[in-house]
Amino acid sequence: MTSATQATTPALLVLEDGRAFRGRAYGAVGETFGEAVFATGMTGYQETLTDPSYHRQVVVMTAPHVGNTGVNDEDPESARIWVAGYVVRDPARVPSNWRSVRSLDQELTAQGVVGISGVDTRALTRHLRERGAMRAGIFSGPALADEPTLLARVRAAPRMTGADLAPEVATAEPYLVPALGRKRFTVAAVDLGIKGMTPHRMAERGIDVHVLPATATLDEVYAVSPDGVFFSNGPGDPAAAAHPVELMRGVLDRRTPLFGICFGNQILGRALGFGTFKLKYGHRGINQPVKDLATGRVEVTAHNHGFAVDAPLDRDSDTPHGRTRVSHVCLNDNVVEGLRLLDRPAFSVQYHPEAAAGPHDAAYLFDRFVSLMEGERA
Template identity: 85%
Template structure:
């Protein structure tokens, strides 16, 4: 990804899909060029959660909601220390954000972190295309990065695919840290960070759990050094078929019979540890408004999803 300073509203931008479809709009955020896997997110709001979720590493996120940026950006809703998406696609960005917690605009935040985006395109048409053809490689180009269409398409087709990508170590913490229990400590959990969202250990801590967050490279010995009552495997980016080390750690936990749980990538690691395979979904499930029914109770809850692979 190459970037320069924040683009003016009228700076032209081009989105090029690997199958040759092209959308033309305006720069949003940083100006330059970026590449990734084109995926769409169905969240109506909560875009800060999406942008800072490490699971979106190397993905260009298309927002299906037409208006994005209305509530600006604050420092409380970040799921990690930076924006992880490699590109951002919106139809109608807010001209003036309005929210009592807002400290800056989304456009300013994207530009400050060097995230190349595009606005003013038909995101509904783009989403329908991805629903029919599946998630695929994409490039966004703006300003001086724009060349003739054939040259841009060639650059997109040279970009790495998500299938076979081993990315969890690129987003995980490099040093172990502890999130202390709030109030009386009830349990200790070892959380293997494969791309964990900041709110996950925070929510555990609210329930009296002391959470030891460990790097993706942690060994079985590292896990048991914290004397855990349970072991958690987090969400994360990339292809679970490449995650041989986390799978071996998971098998070590299973052999010892310690209670374990995980979400998204962690659940796929569990599938592999039990001997199942994983496969790439056509376009995945992404958004913070995904309804899921608990079939034991019939209760439907609205959940956050971001996964492009399944067991």
């Protein structure tokens, strides 16, 4: 189907609470289901689409104009688009960028991603903020079924709560991202939905990164003789991720330097005995303010999470693995954005320090990980 045909093909977005938005097909024509969430970045849509953390989510872009810079082959964070569906207001008619090799709608069509355009994404975002993230379906084609029938199908779709999704997006086989320049350390990175820029940021610091499947055992982690262990971002409910939690406890028992981001932060929280909970509408975008409680410094950071750690902000906590302190908080809602162990070399943050689409305020966290490994080696 050509772009011109898609632009006139009717499409319908149906939310599980019964609200519906009409528009036009964008990308593949068909149907899809997922959790409707909104992302606030004005740029970086290619990195968003290919972030495995968005698996089974219908992403609403709050920026009104999407697709202006087209698609290139250098910026993807993984080998495919992971979003379940895509919602935009005004798609670019013609991409304009010297790096562009094809248009965004061509890429969505080629990968079978069902989207919808012409939607009032401001109204949709306000609705999701008020009612919370919820299941949704996008339906397109010349003959759409009646809304009650489509609504029933949306309500029959699986929820995000209780979903163990990391094994669905993680690598099936281990692979190595070699250090750039002189090798200084070896890190075992547990892939829970890792973005391509993350091992690259470590490689830039002289680290050989062994990326391991989400199902890796403790023996497999230590088979690479790691100086440090890393737990990545990823999709799903951390309460359903029993294996990564037990794996992290094993790493903590061995007192190996440990760093977790995003889903890895939630896994650390659960490994320490804290609970996790689902946020009303989550944090997604590249403009989220986070305060480092140790320094008072405020960082503008990239986020993609719908769950958070339930840990006290006003005091240190005694855990089976030593005293733990909340290190960072979100200034929008006081959600826990980082944890630091006081008696062992381990820390985590809820956001993305690799931030391929920017900003780069948090890049120093990779240097902090290096410092932990230097300290243990000394």
